[in-house]
Amino acid sequence: MDFTIPADHPSLPGHFPGRPLVPGVMLLERVLEAIEAAHGAFEGLRLPQAKFLQPLLPGETARIELDGDWPRWRFRVLRGTTLLASGEVLAHEAAAVSA
Numbered sequence: 001m002d003f004t005i006p007a008d009h010p011s012l013p014g015h016f017p018g019r020p021l022v023p024g025v026m027l028l029e030r031v032l033e034a035i036e037a038a039h040g041a042f043e044g045l046r047l048p049q050a051k052f053l054q055p056l057l058p059g060e061t062a063r064i065e066l067d068g069d070w071p072r073w074r075f076r077v078l079r080g081t082t083l084l085a086s087g088e089v090l091a092h093e094a095a096a097v098s099a
Contacts, residue, residue, distance in 0.1 A: 001034040007058040022056040027085050031075045034064040035089060042070070044092025054084045 005012075005022045012020040032045060056062050056077075062084060065076045071091035077084045 001030070001037065001064045002061055003030050003064070004061045005056070005058055009058065012058055020058050022058060024050070024052045024085065027052070027056065027062070027077050030062075031064055031066075031077065031087075031089065034066055034075075035073055038066060039070060042091055046090045046092065048088055048090055050085060050087035052085045054079070054082055056084055 005026060007020070009022075009026075011023055011026065015021055015023050028047060028050060035045070036042065056079060060079055063078050065078065067074045073089045074086070075089060076086045
């Protein structure tokens, strides 16, 4: 799934003034949307692991790659070949079992 956060998005002015960056929570929101688009809606998804390696700037296009299926997915967010973020998403039941 490809996505772009426009420069006029309301979350950007405070993150950071003079050099806006797309907040990590927006990347994670797109990851959850990609999981729901591919596998349907789930309640109780958890993010036990997420690493943010490079920033995404407004107007840049990023791509989400998913690996796995219910109840566990690994994700990668890339800008071209540059890894921006990676991590894991668990369905609530799997998170409770592995805790």
